[in-house]
Amino acid sequence: MGSESLQEAFVEFDGVQKSYDGETLVVKDLNLSIARGEFITMLGPSGSGKTTCLMMLAGFETATNGEIRLAGRPINNIPPHKRGIGMVFQNYALFPHMTVGENLSFPLEVRGMGREEREEKVNRALDMVQMRDFVNRRPAQLSGGQQQRIALARALVFEPDLVLMDEPLGALDKQLREHMQFEIKHLHERLGITVVYVTHDQAEALTMSDRVAVFNDGVIQQLASPQDLYERPENSFVAQFIGENNKLEGEVVDFEDDAVIVRLADGALTRANPVKCGKAGSRTLISIRPERVRLDGPENPNTTTAQVLELIYLGDHVRCRLNVHGNDEFIVKVPNSAGHRHLAVGETAKVSWAPQDARALDPL
Amino acid sequence: MSTQTPADPHVAVVATAGGVEDGPLVMADGTSLKQALRKSQSRARRRAFLLVLPLLAFVVLTFIVPIGQLLKRSVYSPNFHENMPALVAWFDASPPGTVPDESAYAALVADLRLLKKTKKAGLVGTRVNYELPGSRSLFTKGARKAEKLEPPYREALLKLDPRWGDPALWQVMRSAASPYTMNFYLAAVDLKRDSDGSIVRVEENRRVYLMLFGRTLALSLLITFLALVLAYPIAHLLATLPLRKSNLLMILVLLPFWTSLLVRTTSWMVLLQSQGVINDALVALGIIGDDGRIQMMYNKIGTVIAMTHILLPFMVLPLYSVMRTINPSYVRAARNLGATSWTAFRRIYFPQTVPGIGAGALLVFILAVGYYITPALVGGSDGTLISNLIAFHIQKSLNWSLAAALAALLLAGILVLYWLYDRLVGIDNLKLG
Structure with a gap:
């Protein structure tokens, strides 16, 4: 996070807490600075508090404690219609009794803009999403992807500096979703707006964002760039939640150089990268990405034998489920490239991984 | 392959x-x-x-x-036609406007004798009585005495009762001679046929139906409007509250349905009468004096209050069913786009509830137009509606043809309003549940 958060923050959550029932906190002590022009994604399972944060920013929920600032100004007591924040809703929320043009013109009308100026801005916004020809259609006459574009255009038509998106692509099929991800990303780059994006789809978060805030249990687990998030997860939740992950449970035995020696469940010792494990004697969870495991690689301290349990052919690669150190959910991806050895179910193979790719994290 | x-x-x-x-x-x-x-x-x-x-x-x-x-x-009334064959034949033979001659009186006497035999004098008398009140006894008495009458029959009958020479009576008998008649519809809109057959309005003190149609329409519209104003917030509350609370509230809304209509109406009588709960409370609070008790029953006020209460659920339910389907994100989106809460309601929420308003209003209005028990009990003379008069003609005066004509006019009126509604709002927009 470092340098970006040190810049003048555009959106700032300062010790924000939220409770609906007065008994449990949905958002626990949220501190988050978003720079102007940044694309930040709040990622997390449902019920993790990410949508609540977005709703507090939009003004539909009030923070129970703490302060939210927009361009340095506290906005806790500003009603939603005076915040000037654009928003794309999960179900698009296009007004069903208005045409596309009327939908787009609505935010300009309530701002008291003249007819000609309105028309010009509506047309410009529609051009932006290539939907000019649909100005007289009703939302119900549009496909999901078209409705999505109109919702996007409506959130941008009054030229807000900040746009919130609440799982905007959740209802689209995979192909369209990927296409829209690029379109949103390009719009963001072209217009220089700040985007706060909420999703539970990690692939979406990784492809679009400058930074991703991983939410769980009302707390940001890690705030980092997509690459850092995948390569260097700081705790077991993030490692589990982002991408595929092999876990080996064990107990910290000793530290040697910059590695930690862990005794696994089956008694074997292995070397790992101490990221977030306790002192000797504490429990830890080692996380290894499937693509970092090698079959028949050069010998190293972590080389071990594994029994092949299952093979799933996926075209470009074969997913192998192995039994490694007593964990029979251990996945290895074998590329389907020329000259690569093919495994057979039941055989025993040698697997290895580098100690720095095995991250010793907190036990779940 | x-x-x-x-x-x-x-x-x-x-x-x-x-x-x-x-x-x-x-x-x-x-x-x-x-x-x-x-x-x-x-x-x-x-x-x-x-x-x-x-x-x-x-x-x-x-x-x-x-x-x-x-x-x-409402258009078919065969009693006279079936039981007075000789006179019907004379009417058929002589054009309208013919002064009844001796042959006509002879036919009349022959038919009166027939009536004595068939014991149908009451039926025929009643039929003529609808259009010329007081003439039923003329026929029963005539039939009783017909055997003893000697020619010339005109003098004999006139001696029995001079009203037999009344041109109005002959006009009524001529129109009654045909089994099909529009006279009941004329009567239902305060018109009648003059002795020369032209259509004129009835005497001022007997004009009642048009006024009642007008009052029924006006009160029904008022009740529909009041029900809408009262039901809208309730339905909104029901649609937005969490399920557990809204279920409880829904039971309260539906509670009246579990009580007899009669009980509900009479409980309004307990509340509204001049020695009733509300007046007593006002007097006890010193807001009105004991001699200034407000008359809230046996007039329009009573009818409006009781009927609005009774018909309220029919407005709440369609409104609720429409409001429940309106995603709260619409209003949120409007607020987010810069609309004040009033603008968001007016431009976004309200237009989407129009199908529910249409359905509820149509339902309440149609029920109100035909309502009977409540106005009969709390309406007094000032608050009765057209349905009370229809009931009167079916139960008391036994003029079923007039009752049928009134009911048919009411039905036609509702169909016209339904058509208007379809033109203005569109029946496709109706959402009953």
Whole structure:
């Protein structure tokens, strides 16, 4: 996070807490600075508090404690219609009794803009999403992807500096979703707006964002760039939640150089990268990405034998489920490239991984 | 591979369809596609029809036939025609405006003698009495004395009762001689036929139906409006509260349905009467004096209050069912786009509830127009509606034809309003649940 958060923050959550029932906190002590022009994604399972944060920013929920600032100004007591924040809703929320043009013109009308100026801005916004020809259609006459574009255009038509998106692509099929991800990303780059994006789809978060805030249990687990998030997860939740992950449970035995020696469940010792494990004697969870495991690689301290349990052919690669150190959910991806050895179910193979790719994290 | 063999039936269809451009599609066995489709669906359609047959028969027998009968009564009144053959024959033979001569009086006496025999004098008298009040006794007395009358019959009858020479009576008898008549419809809109057959308004002190139609319409509109104003916030609350609380509230809304209509109406009487709960409370609080008790019953106020309360659920339910489907994100989106809460309501929320308003208003209005018990109990003379008069003619005066004419006019009025509604709002927009 470092340098970006040190810049003048555009959106700032300062010790924000939220409770609906007065008994449990949905958002626990949220501190988050978003720079102007940044694309930040709040990622997390449902019920993790990410949508609540977005709703507090939009003004539909009030923070129970703490302060939210927009361009340095506290906005806790500003009603939603005076915040000037654009928003794309999960179900698009296009007004069903208005045409596309009327939908787009609505935010300009309530701002008291003249007819000609309105028309010009509506047309410009529609051009932006290539939907000019649909100005007289009703939302119900549009496909999901078209409705999505109109919702996007409506959130941008009054030229807000900040746009919130609440799982905007959740209802689209995979192909369209990927296409829209690029379109949103390009719009963001072209217009220089700040985007706060909420999703539970990690692939979406990784492809679009400058930074991703991983939410769980009302707390940001890690705030980092997509690459850092995948390569260097700081705790077991993030490692589990982002991408595929092999876990080996064990107990910290000793530290040697910059590695930690862990005794696994089956008694074997292995070397790992101490990221977030306790002192000797504490429990830890080692996380290894499937693509970092090698079959028949050069010998190293972590080389071990594994029994092949299952093979799933996926075209470009074969997913192998192995039994490694007593964990029979251990996945290895074998590329389907020329000259690569093919495994057979039941055989025993040698697997290895580098100690720095095995991250010793907190036990779940 | 199998698609290459001509034996495959799918290929045959595709080939034929492709070969005959724009021609009707033909199945493999030569029948047209439409025929084949109809044949394949006819069995399912027959079964569906058999399933609804009992209900259809029930509706036809218990609803459509009786209503048709009643409507027929409004124009068909055969009592005079069937029981006065000689006089009917004389009316047929002589053009309208003919002064009744001796032959007419002879026919009348012959028919009166017949009435004595068939004991139908009361029926015929009643029929004439509808249009010329007080003439029923004329016929019963005439039939009783007819045997003793000697020619010349004109003098004899006039001696019995001078009213037999009244041209108005002869005009009524002439119109009653035909079994089909529009006179009941005329009566239902405060018109009548003059002695020379022209249509005139009835005397001022007897004009009652038009005023009652007008009052029924005005009160029904007022009740519909009040119900809408009261129901809108309740329905909104029901639609937005969490399920557990809204269920409890819904029970309270539906509670009146579990109580007898009579009980609900009489409890309003307890509340509203001049020695009732509300007046007592106002007097006790010193807001009004003991001699200044407000008259809230046996007038329009009572009818409006009680009927609004009774019909309220019919407004709440359609509104609720529409509001529940309105996603709260619409209003949120409007607020986010810069609308104040009032603008968001006016421009976004309200237009989406119009189908519910239409359904509720139509339902309440139609129920109110035909309402009977409540105005009968709390309405007094000032708050009665047209349905009370229809009931009066069916139960008391036994003038079923007039009652049928009034009911038919009411039905026609509602159909006109329904048509208007369809033109203005569109029946497709109606959402009852």
